[in-house]
């Protein structure tokens with residue numbers, strides 16, 4: 313079964329079309345890196361996949377039709393890590409992470425010890441459990457990014473969409489996050505779509521890349537030559 317099926321979609325803002333007749337099918341599970349110049353429509357694609365904008369054509373995630381109002385996140389189909397996340401109030405890290413369990417709860421149901429156990433397990437997996445009691449606002453930018461990743465993981469959706477998750481991370485954590493995404497695919501049966509400008513890290517990945525700066529973007533298997541070719545294309549031209 314396809315995890316993500318995008319058929320001939322057209323999307324943008326008013327007269328400005330960013331995505332023109334894009335089609336691709338991702339197997340189950342699969343890793344797909346979404347690449348392209350700034351402004352090429354990568355985040356716009358994620359907005360379509362999460363039913364946040366109108367589009368023509370069709371999108372199916374595990375056979376569920378995605379359209380405005382279909383709320384794929386609340387059904388556990390997708391979980392999105394947005395490019396910019398902010399919190400303007402003091403909150404302990406573990407309380408922020410546990411909020412990722414929201415869809416698994418009934419209205420007004422409190423988080424229980426099972427939820428917090430899951431939070432600590434995931435923080436441990438990320439090497440961040442020492443931050444559990446800290447005030448989120450007092451963490452470094454990179455530490456905050458790792459905490460958002462933890463909140464994504466506790467959502468336990470079928471498809472994860474990550475918009476530049478390695479932005480702000482040091483090289484150690486960048487490498488670890490790419491390894492982590494590969495392990496979600498291989499060991500937890502998750503499909504992962506990841507927007508990234510860190511193209512050199514893709515060579516350690518198995519899966520596909522989709523370059524939205526191309527006139528007709530298609531899924532290309534990730535290997536040394538496809539990564540190098542796409543780096544050169546993106547270094548040298550605005551579109552091709």
Ligand SMILES: Nc1ncnc2c1ncn2[C@@H]1O[C@H](COP(=O)(O)OP(=O)(O)OP(=O)(O)O)[C@@H](O)[C@H]1O
Nearest residue numbers: 325328330348349350351352353354355356357395
């Ligand atoms: N709500 C909006 N209304 C109008 N234009 C928008 C809106 N959101 C984004 N855009 C424009 O659409 C274009 C594509 O934006 P998008 O965020 O999809 O790019 P991107 O490929 O994710 O870029 P980056 O690599 O810089 O994050 C940009 O030129 C942006 O200014």
